[in-house]
Amino acid sequence: METRSDTRSDIAALLAAHPVIDGHNDLLWEAREQVAYDFSRLDVGAGGTPTHTDLPRMRAGGMGAQFWSVYVPTRMTGDTAVSATLEQVDAARMLTRRHPDELAWATTADEVEEAWASDRIASLAGAEGGHSIGSSLGTLRQLYALGVRYLTLTHNANTPWADSATDTPAAGGLTEFGREVVREMNRTGMMVDLSHVSPATMRAALDVSEAPVIFSHSSARAVTDSPRNVPDDVLASMARGGGVCMVTFVPKFVNAACADAHRTLVEAAAADGVREADGPAFAAHEARWVQDHPHPTATLDDVVAHCEHVREVAGIDHVGLGGDYDGVEALPTGLEDVSAYPALLSALADRGWSTDDLARLTCRNTLRVMREVEAVALDLQAEREPSTARIEDLDGTPRPGA
Secondary structure, three states, X not given: OOOHHHHHHHHHHHHHHOOEEEEEEXXXXXXXXXXXXXXXXOOOOOOOXXXXXXXXXXXXXXXEEEEEEOXXXXXXXXXXXXXXXXXHHHHHHHHHHHXXXXXXXXXXXXXXXXXXXXXXXXXXXXXXXXXHHOXXXXXXXXXXXXXXXXEEOOOOOOEOOEOEOOOOOOOOOEOHHHHHXXXXXXXXXXXXXXXXXXXHHHHHHHHHOOOOOEEOOOOEOOOOOOOOOEOHHHHHHHHHOOOEEEEOOOHHHHOHHHHHHHHHHHHHHHHOOOOHHHOHHHHHXXXXXXXXXXXXXXXXXXXXXXXXXXXXXXXXXXXXXXXXXXXXXXXXXXXOOHHHHHHHHHHHHHOOOOHHHHHHHHHHHXXXXXXXXXXXXXXXXXXXXXXXXXXXXXXXOXXXXX
């Protein structure tokens, strides 16, 4: 009979061969807010940081690659958003250079595996929100040149060319310029990330994209009815296109009671004239609200349920992990920081997931998608030149800041 010690040993061996590639982590924004990017004051190499993430805990969690979110809030628009995004990319590079024995900058699947060969964690970047490109395809291409390998089409508010899951629909999914953004991402080799976008935007992007798409940090809407989660028909379409849904751990996305409490909060805020997309105003309203309405808690078992549902609907080749550490205040019990991935894998093993299944979840599916996106880009670059389309020409909408 296998003991708990045997299971821990099996999981450690699995992670040594197939370490976790996590799709989304907000440590860089925390570093900006807490210490203005002074990594001598937020020393992630030493451990014990007041964050969910540091290098010792990443090692303990069996992590092999992290997509750092180069997120900026949607209250920043136009050139302000672009400049702040560049500062976030710069922070990702500074963090990587500061720990050369532990981290290696990576922009391709091969470079991720090269980092592993030198016993380092691959350090990658993804931009969370289309406002980071200022409605400019040239800016999109330059972010790619700087190493950004995915763009989330929206954050919590609409862009001028795409609808968010948590804002009032305006584009009906994607505008014509939004479709051109997706096409140019395919040609460039930047992964299309559909976390945060509305179902209409998901479906429109899937119709347009010539390469597999990702959800960098989303869970299953059939399990928890949150607008940030992925409907089953979209999971199936995503799988047909070869993509991956990286299950997130955010309590209000994985637990029904947490989702209901958040929905009530959103309704109360709206009654006071505050939208969820309003950023700081909504956060201030939430801080007051929770004093009398404490948040429910989620557990590791909730995340297990989402992993199993995505696997059931999309297939084992289309599920990954995107914890959203340092992007939320609270996390499920049992998944409190980045050291907790082995606990999740052990729970899935207890539910019958094989070593091969878990290897696909931790890294193989994401590496496959990266390689397929890279291959599509090479083919498209042989067929067409960089797009010079402008939002003012396609949509009749002035470019923000122009």
